[in-house]
Amino acid sequence: MCVMANGIERPLDLLNASKGKEVMVQLKNDRQFVGVLRAFDIHINIVLDNTKEMHNGEVRKNLGLTFLRGDTIIFISPSSTSLNE
Numbered sequence: 001m002c003v004m005a006n007g008i009e010r011p012l013d014l015l016n017a018s019k020g021k022e023v024m025v026q027l028k029n030d031r032q033f034v035g036v037l038r039a040f041d042i043h044i045n046i047v048l049d050n051t052k053e054m055h056n057g058e059v060r061k062n063l064g065l066t067f068l069r070g071d072t073i074i075f076i077s078p079s080s081t082s083l084n085e
Contacts, residue, residue, distance in 0.1 A: 015040050015076065023048070026074045035066060037076075044070030 008014050018037050025033045025046065032055070035048030051066040052059045 012040075012042070015044075015046075018076075018078070021078070024054075024077045025068060026077075027068070027072045028074055029072070033063070033066065033068065035063075038065075041070075044073055044076075046070070046073070046076070 008017065015037070019039070021037060022034060023037045025035075025048070027033070031053065033048060033051055033053055035051035037046060038049050039047040046068050048066045048068065049064070051063040053061040053063060
C-alpha cells in the first residue's frame with residue numbers, strides 16, 4: 001500500500017485527520033454544507049457541528065448540529081469558506 005506524505009493510507013484516515021476541523025460537503029441534490037466534522041462511520045454518515053447550508057458561496061441557513069447520510073454525499077473537502085467573518 002502506498003503511504004502519502006502526510007501519513008494517509010486509506011480514505012477513512014483522511015476523515016479521521018479532519019475531525020475537529022471545518023469541512024465542506026457536497027450532496028447529490030446540489031446542496032452544500034460547511035461545518036466542523038465531529039464524527040463519521042464506515043458508511044461515511046457524518047455529523048457536522050456549527051453547520052451552514054451554502055448557496056453560491058453565501059450562507060443560506062444556519063443549522064447547528066447536523067447528521068448527513070453517507071449515501072447522499074458526493075465529496076468532503078477542507079473548507080475554503082471562512083465563516084468567522
